[in-house]
Amino acid sequence: MRFDQVSFAWGEKQLCDRLNLQLRGGKTTVLLGCSGIGKSTLLRLVAGLVQPQQGSLSGIAQHVAWMGQQDLLYPWLTVLENVMLTARLSGAKPDRVRAHHLLAQVGLEDEAQAAPSQLSGGMRQRVALARTLYAQRELVLMDEPFATLDVMTKHQLQTLTATLLRGKTVLLVTHDPLEACRMADDILLLHGQPLQVTHWAVPAGTVPRALNDAGLLQAQAELFSRLNSYEKAE
Template sequence: MNDLASQSFAVSIDAARVAYDGVALFEDLHLTLPARQWTCLLGESGVGKSTLVRLIAGLLPPDSDVTVSCDDGLPLPGRVAYMAQQDLLLPWANVLDNVTLGARLREGRANKETQERARALLARVGLTESARALPATLSGGMRQRAALVRTLMENRPVVVMDEPFSALDAITRVRLQELAADLLRERTVLLVTHDPLEALRLGDRIHVLIGRPARLAEPMELTGPTPRSLRDPAVLSGQADLLERLAGSAAP
């Protein structure tokens, strides 16, 4: 099981053309997710970030104009976990059943080992007490922590996240960013966000997606351990820089 998560490969996406309702979203787009790094994708709403995430997660119908390949030559489907902006916790299932959903969907039930692993992860995110609680009784931050555990339970080498923290308040968001950075270290992560600060704290490289059809600008490379401090001068100056680039692209 651990061998899957420790697989190390880069993922490349080459999209000649992706259209939605006849409008071209991307043309000639190339994106590489380096192995075991966090790649952040920044862009304003509607630029096609979610489409890109869904493409990588295998949620869009196969399209001859798009190829997603891994540099170890094996296919990506089955090796990627997906986390959305909504927590997508099943309201009728308790937290433990929700985080073991993957096993329950594949094998019909979660065996003892899976349940123990789930409990251990729930303990790490501080949800031990809530294992038997229904999602509706949890706060937004707790729900997103449960969703994070569910993503981790899939134990996939690649994780794509579509604005996973954007619906949270500022303090909860900062805490969850730290938790995610910690728990998803050593994985190949694509984090889509509209928050430059989030990208700067967590990303090893940051892409800005601008225009229509969207193009990828040269990535901004960052060094040093994540999550970076909010007082880090590089983070602060980077934020101004990224906001300028995003605002510039938004001008008519």
């Protein structure tokens, strides 16, 4: 996936100016930066929700999967029906066996017939993850999907998501250095206006990295320090 000389502005605010960027396929790339820096806008450019005013994006699958902070479950559908939503919207025949298998993978097989209102926030995000996997898209875009969860649930879902999406092309937006260090194959540190991108070395080890890994904790501290310096400069 490539950004070639991409420029984009919101009104008078120039987000990026002739940005060149290349992302590896089959890997999880994390966009990390302070709030308001433009991470989600880059994600929307990739999704085709907004168009660059100059330049082009290439190597992007025609259909992508999206997972955000809000689970966006349909309250009138069961958990199982929400997982199979892609089939319903495209007119394809729902694959109930596969949907049940995905619910089992996220630990919700017994909740297949439950209504979303009966689930906790963490359980609802697990359903959203199963729905994302059911769609079988080549590219998965994730916009701070764990930001509203408690710490324990967040770490559990980070582990589950990284495990189940291994081998897929994933673009994950976060402002959490720990999340970036745990889940990323590649970290892109965003800063400045117009946007500048710094490629940051990821800790050693396999994704998802253990929370008590010394290299991860050191990388997290270094990222906090760098983000803090960017915020003061801006």
